[in-house]
Amino acid sequence: MIEEIALAGTHCFEAGAVLGDLTTINYVFGPNGSGKTTISQGLASLSATDGDAGGLAVRWGQTKPTVKVYNRDYVRKAFTSVDGEEPGVFLLGEDGGEAYEKIKAIEKQKAKADHKVIAAQTNLDQRLAEAKKLRSDLADTIWLKRSVIPVLVQQRMSGLRGSKDQCLEKVLAAAKAHPLRGNDDFDALSKKTVAAFDDSAKERPLYSAAPELVWDEAAFQAALKTPIVGSADVPLMDLIDRLSNSDWVHEGLEYLNSGENTEGLCPFCQQKSPAALAGQLAIVFDETYEKKQAEVVGFLAIITQAIAALEQYKIINATSLASAVGEEEVDSAFHVLMLGLAAAEKAMNQKLLKPSDKVSFPSVKADYDSLSAIVDRANDDITKTNTVIAGRHGQRNLIVDEAWREFARGHLNELLNSHVKQCEQSDRVNQSFRDTIRTQGDYSEDHETQLKELRKKTTSSAATIEDINRFLELSQFHSIRLAAAKAKKDGYRIIREDGQSADIETLSEGERTFITFLYFYHSLSEVRQEHESDRVLAVIDDPISSLDGDIMFVVSALIRMLIEETRIGNHDRVQQVIMLTHNTRFHNEVSYHHNASSSSATKYYRIRKYAPQPNAVEDCGQKNPIRTAYQELWDEVQTAATHRTKQMPWLPNVMRRILESYFTTLGGEKNLYEVGAELLPVERALHNALIAWSHSGSHTIMDDDVYAQNSAPSGHWLDAFKRLFEKTSSGAHFGHYAMMMDRAQAYVV
Structure with a gap:
């Protein structure tokens, strides 16, 4: 329709x-x-x-x-x-009764099949509209997320800026071609983009290897944690052990044998030293003691050299590494490693100052590894960039493809997976509707063929x-x-x-x-x-x-x-x-x-x-705008009844015309005053007043008295008007009043 x-x-x-x-x-x-x-x-x-x-x-x-x-x-x-x-x-002929029933049965079956087709098509159209809305929403969301792509890369991604639908198609195609995220994020792809699309870009040399850990940290730890004390089997050694003053005694031995002690005084009591003291002390601090102390000195030299090498490497490479990898990360790596080496140097000096103490030594291997990893990563980037530069023309399409892949799988993966799942579920349901449309459509066509044959035989x-x-x-x-x-x-x-x-x-x-x-x-x-x-x-x-x-x-x-x-x-x-x-x-x-x-x-x-x-x-x-003049008069009465407190100067004329049309023209009553003859005296007085009021208000509306009457609310006149239909002829006319007022109600605001 x-x-x-x-x-x-x-x-x-x-x-x-x-x-x-x-x-x-x-x-x-x-x-x-x-x-x-x-x-x-x-x-x-x-x-x-x-x-x-x-x-x-x-x-x-x-x-x-x-x-x-x-x-x-x-x-x-x-x-x-x-x-x-x-x-x-x-039309169907008189002898087509049986055929008529058969036609009706087939028409009913056809109508049922057609109804199923319409219902399935309606459901399909609704679901397709919903799918279109979901797709549009997805396109809007993806359109707003393009800002995650660096501008340099965006400029090379054809279709990214054309339209929302075109952008969506590109993303869906990339997601279909690449189920998983690639190895390059947008930072890496930005570097490749510069290398591939800037013809002036040149290959760069690799960074020299970062300084390496060249000592055995386990040996360092053992040397620092092992007290260096005398070991000779002499009576004096028992006293040194009991007093735990090996370092003090060793310093006294050095003073005893130094050129400053010209008088040969004992370094401990400042008295003339016994002749055997120097010999006994020399036995206590023998070659083993000296060897252990020399080992610590050697370790200190290694650390000193490592600090110098690190400082030199930093001077040469730190600034360049910072621009390639990140200033904060590079500065942190150098700073942490330098602190570790300084702590190691301090520990060695502390051991030399008090050889008998056990000194802790912080490991710096992890710090060396961190710096080495940064350099390796920078060199890996340089290698990749150099590879791109070497074959830049063949790399351009690959870079753009990887950019779409990174956008789809690196930043939209969850959103796309959810959309694909919804589409797969919707496609299964939609296919069932399409199957219904096809099957029921075939049924309808078969029924139509049967109806054509029957109608040819039975119509006249x-x-x-x-x-x-x-x-x-x-x-x-x-x-x-x-x-x-x-x-x-x-x-x-x-x-x-x-x-x-x-x-x-x-x-x-x-x-x-x-x-x-x-x-x-x-x-x-x-x-x-x-x-x-x-x-x-x-x-x-x-x-x-x-x-x-x-x-x-x-x-x-x-x-x-x-x-x-x-x-x-x-x-x-x-x-x-x-x-x-x-x-x-x-x-x-x-x-x-x-x-x-x-x-x-x-x-x-x-x-x-x-x-x-x-x-x-x-x-x-649903309101009929075309009504008879008589109906419209009742509309005015209903309007007055609905708004009883308002002034209605036209009401007398309306009531007179209704009463004359109904009681005089149709009912044959020549005198409207006589219509109320059956009313009670009080009611009849009001009736007579109503008739007089309606005539007066109808014919002499500009008269002063009438104007005064019409300025007052008309509720009691409406009551008298209703009473006339309700009480006369034993209520025979009230049905007409109720019907006309009821119909008028729909036309009153």
Whole structure:
């Protein structure tokens, strides 16, 4: 069915004019010349696959029905062929009962298959829309994450800056080609990019090896932790051990033998030293002692040389390494290693100062290894860069490919894996919907083939001739009727009472309008022909032109039947109705079924004519905008009842016209005062005041007294008005009051 008709493309409607949110039954009211025929002519040119015609832009729903339009063009063209004949309207024949049931059963099966196709397609479309949204969100996220890529590398990644979709395609392709992250991050790729794309870049020499650990740290540790003391087996050694003063005694020996001690005094007591003292001390501090001390001196020299070598290496390489690897890391490595060597040097000096002490020595091997690793890493970068420079032209595509790989797997990996998982799950579900669409579509086609064969065998146009002729006879059209065509197989022709073919041009406007409408009306129930769809959109544009009052009621009754069957879904083929008219009486005749209640299956539209300016369309929803003058009077009473405290200067005139229309014109009461004869005295006094007030307010509204009356709230007059219907004739008139007020409620704000 049609969901919306945009009218802006026509010459008579303003920009933005639209018949929107169309439902099953749609009433369009507009004066002559407002554009109704433009709408019906545009719809008449539509086919089930056409979306734009006559300046109208049509938005279809899930199904595209065959469009059948009754308007003045239809009336003018019907039965005007050379032979004056029209194709038959094919209905099931009388002998097709069994076939009819079979057709209905197959149609039901086909409808079930079609419903499954539509449901599966709807679900598939919804899931595809959701997938499209997820893909769009992914593209947005990836687009915002491009900043992680160095600008130099970005400039070489074709597609990164073009569009979000193009960027997404590149990322997905890279992720598919490379399941895992590569070895190069963006820092490494930046260096390669410079080497590969800068033709002036030259190969660089490697850094000299970093200083290495050239001593045995275990031997160093042993030398520092082993006390250096005398070892001779002499009585003096026992005393030295007990006093633990080996270092002090050794210093005294050096003083005893030095040239400064010219008097030969004892270094410990400053008395004349015994002759055997020097010999005994020399035995205590023998060659072994001297050898151990010399070992510590040797170690100190090695460390001193290592410090000098490290300082020299730092002077030559530190600045260059810092630019290649990172200033903080390089400075830290040199600083830590220098501190370690300084601590080792300090430990050796402490051991030489007090050989008998156990001294701790910090390991510097890890510090040497850290510095060596930095140099190796820098050399590795240089080697890679030199390799790129040597074959730069062949490396460029590889570098760009690795850049996409790093972006996809190094920075978007979790996001992409989640997306791929969602897509795989969605694809499995979507495939099941596609399978359903294919399978059920095949079923539907098989059923359609069976239906075509059955319809060929069981349909006839004769039944339509009988129905139309019966309508003509009952409607007092005795001068014309339909008969079987002579030239067209199963077709129709118009004949006169004597059986002679009637020229369509000799028919009166009323005859021509009525018989063509009957033909159109029956065609809506026709068995679907090969070029048609299962469902029909019926468009009816002012079908009562040139019809007298009696025939108008017949046409109205037929349209009401059509509308009601369509509204509740009982019509064999009609799915949607668009009714256009300018005649208020006809409009209310065909729509009065809906006046007492609203239904989502029914909508009203009104065309506002602003000639020579373009016309506008008013969407009235489920509220009928076309009402009788009598109904609109009750609207005013309901308005006053809803807003009882407001001043209503027009209310007297409204009440008088209602009372006169109902009690005088229809009821035959000549005197409105007498209508309240049955009321109680007090109530009757108020009734008489009401009648006087309504006459006074109606006829002499500019009078001072009346103005004073109308300035007061009108609640008590409304009560008297209601009481008149409620109390007179034993309440016989109250049903009318309740009905009119109830209907008016929908039109009061």
